[in-house]
Amino acid sequence: MRRGVAATVLLLLSLLPAVAQQRYYVRECDTLRYTYTPLQDTLPAADTVAPTRRPFLRRVVDYFSESTVDKTFEKKIDFTFIAGPSFSKNTSLGIGGLAAGLYRLDRTDSVTAPSNVSIFLQASITGFYLIGVGGNNIFRQNRSRIGYELSFSSQPTDYWGIGYDAGANNPRSTFVRKHLQINANFMRQVVKNTFLGVAAGFESTRGIRFTETDYLYGQRTRYNATSVGLVAEYDSRDFIPNPAKGLYVSLRESWFPRALGDCGSDLWRTEVTVDGYRKLWNGGILAVDFHAEFNSGGTPWPMLARLGGNYRMRGYYEGRYTDRDMITVQAELRQKIWRRIGCVVWGGAGNVFPTLADFRWSQTLPNYGAGLRWEFKNRVNVRFDFGFGRKTSGFLFNVNEAF
Template sequence: MSRRFVLSSLLLLTALGAVSPGFAQKADTLVSDRDTIRYTYTPLQQSEAPKKNFFRRIVDYFGESTVDRTFEKKIDFTFAGGPSYSKNTNFGIGVLAAGLYRIDRTDSVTVPSDVSIFANVSVSGFYSVGISGNNIFTGNKQRISYTAMFSSAPRDFWGIGYRNGRYNKVSTYSEKRIQIDASYLREILPHTYLGGVASFDYARGIKFSEPSYLEGERTQYTATGIGIVAEYDSRDFIPNPFRGIYVSFRETVYPKALGNCGQTLWRTTFTADFYLPVWKNAVLAADLYGVFNSDGAPWTMLARMGDNQRMRGYYLGQYTDNCMITFQTELRQRIWRRIGGVVWGGAGNVFPAFDRFRWDETLPNYGIGLRWELKKRVNVRLDYGFGKKTSGFLLNINEAF
């Protein structure tokens, strides 16, 4: 038997697994035709993957959250929680779940649908829980948008109208509120949609320190409305557009038969948004918004300036009236990896009717913000807004508009 044959046999045995490098072997000798081959195998160390500490698991979890997994999962959720703050609610703890999904996971053209579930509780006694989202059907031919929220909060109140908001002494009350809003839209022309809307709003105020500010109105009202909505929407992604135009006209009627304040009321809402990439990782966005109520709308239905979308930094409801118009423009810039920043400027006005609009009562607004990408193009935002003798922090999910 030749040396070549012995070597070939040994290699074949190794390849077939007769000799496994993963096991310890004793030194042995093969003898053939006075030829001796010695072989010794040293076992390989079977190393285990090191266990990750809690901090490392958190980093990895959010590190993978921006990967688009909507083609693999029915719904791709990311959970987050931590401290929260706003001018209205003070410091608190908030938790949220942001999800993306596709009705048809074989459709790579239609943008994903989105849903956000949130809850918040603060040291001021405020608490809320809610859900909002946009359900996009295959081919973007149909969509359902919805919001449902319950909140209980201590509120400040200055009365109704610009001058009361500007000069009245602040009063307090506690508010319980249930809000539900849903719309269905169907594409009738490219990027053009027509559909219907339904809304329900129950609000109750208690413990008013200055009941006279209500001007004789009741402390609780229910508003149930139905209406039509027409939209033009070429945005590339609703929660965080990089390009496109969005124009919405919404007309809602609150029939007397549904128990709305003893009379039939109307509300018109108009929105016009514009998004344009200006240089690498930068988007210029603009927003024009108006809400106009018919005469006789109760204090719970009036337009309230402030909060987390428009006129950021103003206390929600300090300036309240039948009608409101706001405008803002914002520059959004991705800075590094998942971190971005924004600057914005704008103005707003509340007024009882068009013939009583006054330019000198227009209020300024500007601010800066920080963005962190929680999921693919779904941002957590921290804003600091300034206004006329006011300022405040806001922490929220998704872009302001």
């Protein structure tokens, strides 16, 4: 009986479609015979499967597609690299590279904003080059933080002298500015969103190849200074590199001891910054910035307040208008357009003057402009801005928002 059943099973199996290409094995010594299909006959060998390589452009697109995902809970540090052409009114056409990293010291803390670090390189056709690193290290539950920046640059620079009248009327001169700057601060939260801390810094500026030394008014071409100071801040921003909401108020008082530099006397600097951010509608944010800098008498020319550049009064050549004191204000509307792409428009004004008693409303300089944004990393933007001012304009390319 059993042999009859086995014969019947074998007959039925032999009638199955040949396409399956199955083999059947029956052991003669078995009372109950069985069949099986060998795995190696139905699956291709692993070493015979050729890996598919994605096209280069597809790999680039996929790389940046993943860069906007917050991976700070999974990785110790989430770095994204980008390189490309750069341009600003001060440095002209060049090339730059950036490594931007986000990380969390406590990856179980989802309330505290991630820390950030940036390593940057830049060079231009004029002979300018810059190398540096900067960032903000935020400790658990935002109880304390460390901010830092280290940079060295060599830049062919235009120079008009000191004061509003010099910037407006003097013929342009040139020199090469070599600048080393180190800044660090440690802040401790005393009550919610309120921080007190200490700061320290060092800066060294050397000017060479001046075409017009009279604009220095008898001062030396090189100065070194070390600073120590106190900082008080209120900070409710949700994300420091690109806030969407919150308020930031900073008061910084710096002392440059005569013994720790070669400026000839003790110097003081007071800086006040007030930034506010508010969501107006879906994808639309209003950001406002007020900044003031006041330097003591005897401050040498390379340490004076310099209007213009990549962050405030965009479109003005940084340093054309230079004096002991400066006040600037700007308001910017930021709008997300589609996926990673956004745009901004802004307006503002600024003034440089030797003392508050010498402030003149007629010397206030206007500023306005527009720009595009591309989010190359989660809430970290590449920005293309075109700014306008009094008898000036300029295009610039940079990373992170202006304020």
